[in-house]
Structure formats: C-alpha cells, structure tokens
Amino acid sequence: MKRTITHLADGRELIYFDRRDDADRSAADRRELGPRPVASELRYDPLTEEWIAMAGHRQTRTFQPKGTAAECPLCPSAPGRDTEIPAYDYDVVVFENRFPSFSGNFGTYEDVGGLSEVRPGAGRCEVVCFTSDHDSSFSRLSEDQVELVMEAWADRTAELSAVEGVEQVFCFENRGSEIGITLAHPHGQIYAYPYVTPRTKLNLGAASRHKGPGNLFADVLAAERAAGTRVVTSNEHWTAFVPAAARWPFEVHVYPHRQVPDLPALTEAERAAFAPLYTSVLRAFDGLFGVVMPYIAAWHQAPVREGRDLAYLRLELFSIRRAPEKLKYLAGSESAMGAFVNDVLPEEAARMLRSQLDH
Incomplete structure (x- = not known):
C-alpha cells in the first residue's frame, strides 16, 4: 500500500491510499476556497452528563447536489471541474471535512451561564471515500478494495488517537436519503471526539x-x-x-x-x-x-x-x-x-x- 499526504487549497489534509506504489498524486487543488470554520462549541448537559456540540457552520454544508457524478464533490476532479479530490482517479481517499463537527481551528468561547460548562470542540472530522466510482456501494466493493478501506480506517485510528485531546475515534458510514445523507457518493466518516461518547x-x-x-x-x-x-x-x-x-x-x-x-x-x-x-x-x-x-x-x-x-x-x-x-x-x-x-x-x-x- 502507498500512502500519500497532500493538502487542499484551504490547508486541509488529504491522504491517498493506493494499491500501486507508482500512483502519481502530484495534482494540486486549484480552487479558491474561503477560510476554514472555527471549531464547534461544546456545552455540557448536567442532566444527562453529556457533551453537546454546537456547530452552526454546518448549516451551510453541501446538501444533496443533483446526484450525478458531474455535480459530486467526492468524485475525482476532471478537466474543467475541480472537486475535493484533485486527482483524476483514486483508490481510497481520506480528507479533513470542510464542515467539521470537531477541529483544531479554535475560535472564541464564552460562558453561557446556567450550569452548562463551555469548551472548544477540539478534535477532527474526516471523510473516507471508499471508491472513485460514484454509482457503486460498499456492498459491491471487491475484497481487495475493502481491505484497502480497512487499512485506511486502521491508519486513521492510530494517527487520530495520537492527537492531543482526542479521547475516542469513531469510523462509520451513513447510507441512504432516509438516514439523512447529504452526498450519495460511497463514503463514510471518522470522528475524533474530545470525550468518550455516551x-x-x-x-x-x-x-x-x-x-x-x-x-x-x-x-x-x-x-x-x-x-x-x-x-x-x-x-x-x-x-x-x-x-x-x-x-x-x-x-x-x-x-x-x-x-x-x-x-x-x-x-x-x-x-x-x-x-x-x-x-x-x-x-x-x-x-x-x-x-x-x-x-x-x-x-x-x-x-x-x-x-x-x-x-x-x-x-x-x-x-x-x-x-x-x-x-x-x-x-x-x-x-x-x-x-x-x-x-x-x-x-x-x-x-x-x-x-x-x-x-
């Protein structure tokens, strides 16, 4: 497996996981992107003893584009159309979410009063693209492709577990409009939480x-x-x-x-x-x-x-x-x-x- 780290136009990290050692991942992100949002605000619920993330910036995230590869930000880039993945093809890709629930980009956090403690939503959120094929699904991946996805999950679990403040790493997939997905391309996510989940x-x-x-x-x-x-x-x-x-x-x-x-x-x-x-x-x-x-x-x-x-x-x-x-x-x-x-x-x-x- 070849692992290549690069960065998107706004500084977010992107990692290619390839089966071939000669895969060329030199393509750069040519987009002009705005500043990255600050990390969410965590508020403590004393009645349930749980932390709740307030992430207002996620209201503006991409929501169900036309559903074709031509409009999908998780498909490979193509001449005249730049996506979240600069390469024109890929095996498995992981990158920092553009609209994260948790991140290391801190803002200003003020006391809200009452019994709720407030702190930054430190951590990291990543997107895992299982395949470049927009019309595929996890169930249709080859065994070799599933193993490569597992390599990516394991790699990211180890890396994110070493990030200061991270207490738990969660790999998951949401599938289907009934679940509430915003993008149809076969993909999952990874959350690196700053607390142990309930x-x-x-x-x-x-x-x-x-x-x-x-x-x-x-x-x-x-x-x-x-x-x-x-x-x-x-x-x-x-x-x-x-x-x-x-x-x-x-x-x-x-x-x-x-x-x-x-x-x-x-x-x-x-x-x-x-x-x-x-x-x-x-x-x-x-x-x-x-x-x-x-x-x-x-x-x-x-x-x-x-x-x-x-x-x-x-x-x-x-x-x-x-x-x-x-x-x-x-x-x-x-x-x-x-x-x-x-x-x-x-x-x-x-x-x-x-x-x-x-x-």
Missing part, C-alpha cells in the same frame, strides 16, 4: 460490572454462537448475528472471534476475512425488500486512554426500514425516553437475512 461509557460500565466467566462482549458472542438462531453468517475469524435485544428492525452485529481493542490491532488474516462476510451481509440487506436499504454502519472501538482492557472491537449495522414501504421512526418512547420498541423479532430478522445470503 454509548461507549454505557458499554464499558456494563463490561466492568459483568459477572460472567470472561469479558462481557466475548461472552455475548459465545452465547450467540451457541444459540445459533440469530447467527446470520460466520467464518473462521468473524461472526455476524442479530442481537437478542435488537433495537432496530434489521440490526446485525459483526464481531471478530478474538478480543481486540481497535482496528489497528486486527491481523492481516482477520482483515482479509472481514471483507467477504460483511459485503454478503450488506447484499442481504438490499435483498430483503428489493430496494436499496438505508443503514448506519458503526465501528465500536476502545477509547484512547480508558477501558481498553474491557473494550471489544465490533461493527454494528442497522437499518430503519421495517417493511418495503415503512420506516421505523424514533417517536415519543424512543426519542423522549430512550425506550425502544422493535417491530421485528430478532429471530425472524435473522431468518430473513439468512434467506438472502448469496453464498
């Missing part, structure tokens, strides 16, 4: 209180593999299953068989085994109702400094679609109380997904 705190708290024979996550995996009814697919290194207490109509957790804290800790064999299993699950999602399935794919990694002995790398994939023309909305119970009601039995969801596997 979900991770809950998970690590549960793991610290676990009374089972081993690590909580390892015991969950072992129990699901033993039960079998909710396992969607597995191979030598990974198991994909619907959790017994799934919140979403179609939700699959993908666990490595070995406890590791984060993506950089995976072996070459584990990375290679992930690609065919995961893409088959994604294709099963699309096969359920014969429509493109909206989803969120979220990598849960250990925080940078705390709970690394308890954490267990895993990917959680879920969709808000519950039927061909029906979505799962987070209404009163879910949004106000955080109390989920699932419309699809996990065992039935697993059976339906298994029926769509293409192997």
Whole structure:
C-alpha cells in the first residue's frame, strides 16, 4: 500500500491510499476556497452528563447536489471541474471535512451561564471515500478494495488517537436519503471526539460490572454462537448475528472471534476475512425488500486512554426500514425516553437475512 499526504487549497489534509506504489498524486487543488470554520462549541448537559456540540457552520454544508457524478464533490476532479479530490482517479481517499463537527481551528468561547460548562470542540472530522466510482456501494466493493478501506480506517485510528485531546475515534458510514445523507457518493466518516461518547461509557460500565466467566462482549458472542438462531453468517475469524435485544428492525452485529481493542490491532488474516462476510451481509440487506436499504454502519472501538482492557472491537449495522414501504421512526418512547420498541423479532430478522445470503 502507498500512502500519500497532500493538502487542499484551504490547508486541509488529504491522504491517498493506493494499491500501486507508482500512483502519481502530484495534482494540486486549484480552487479558491474561503477560510476554514472555527471549531464547534461544546456545552455540557448536567442532566444527562453529556457533551453537546454546537456547530452552526454546518448549516451551510453541501446538501444533496443533483446526484450525478458531474455535480459530486467526492468524485475525482476532471478537466474543467475541480472537486475535493484533485486527482483524476483514486483508490481510497481520506480528507479533513470542510464542515467539521470537531477541529483544531479554535475560535472564541464564552460562558453561557446556567450550569452548562463551555469548551472548544477540539478534535477532527474526516471523510473516507471508499471508491472513485460514484454509482457503486460498499456492498459491491471487491475484497481487495475493502481491505484497502480497512487499512485506511486502521491508519486513521492510530494517527487520530495520537492527537492531543482526542479521547475516542469513531469510523462509520451513513447510507441512504432516509438516514439523512447529504452526498450519495460511497463514503463514510471518522470522528475524533474530545470525550468518550455516551454509548461507549454505557458499554464499558456494563463490561466492568459483568459477572460472567470472561469479558462481557466475548461472552455475548459465545452465547450467540451457541444459540445459533440469530447467527446470520460466520467464518473462521468473524461472526455476524442479530442481537437478542435488537433495537432496530434489521440490526446485525459483526464481531471478530478474538478480543481486540481497535482496528489497528486486527491481523492481516482477520482483515482479509472481514471483507467477504460483511459485503454478503450488506447484499442481504438490499435483498430483503428489493430496494436499496438505508443503514448506519458503526465501528465500536476502545477509547484512547480508558477501558481498553474491557473494550471489544465490533461493527454494528442497522437499518430503519421495517417493511418495503415503512420506516421505523424514533417517536415519543424512543426519542423522549430512550425506550425502544422493535417491530421485528430478532429471530425472524435473522431468518430473513439468512434467506438472502448469496453464498
């Protein structure tokens, strides 16, 4: 793999990840861009003990251009049309988000009164372009391409974990207009948070209180593999299953068989085994109702400094679609109380997904 670092016209970092060592990445960004926005403002909620980012500059971010490659800022540049990627072709590209929720470009932050503490939204947000093919999707990537994306995820996790003030690195993909994507090109994002996220705190708290024979996550995996009814697919290194207490109509957790804290800790064999299993699950999602399935794919990694002995790398994939023309909305119970009601039995969801596997 060849890794090439360059910079965009406004100073943001861009990194090419190429399979070929002779890839030429000398093309420069010829655009004239305005100044970069200052970092968001973090405000502390004393009722939930959570940090909330106030990022007003994100209101101006690019929103659903015409949907063709000719208008897409994530496609390669072309003669007469400059995009976020200066090269005329690429394998995988990572660059700093132009409209970040967190960054190192600080502004002025004032006390807002009340019981809320205020501090800069220090950190970093990056965009990961999985392929230069505007009309592709993660499910259609070759195994080699998925491995290259994983190399990029691992590289960025290691690099961002070393940034001062970063406490957790989160790699994820949003797919589908129903989820709220603003750009259709196959891509994901990476957030480097200046705090440990609420979900991770809950998970690590549960793991610290676990009374089972081993690590909580390892015991969950072992129990699901033993039960079998909710396992969607597995191979030598990974198991994909619907959790017994799934919140979403179609939700699959993908666990490595070995406890590791984060993506950089995976072996070459584990990375290679992930690609065919995961893409088959994604294709099963699309096969359920014969429509493109909206989803969120979220990598849960250990925080940078705390709970690394308890954490267990895993990917959680879920969709808000519950039927061909029906979505799962987070209404009163879910949004106000955080109390989920699932419309699809996990065992039935697993059976339906298994029926769509293409192997």
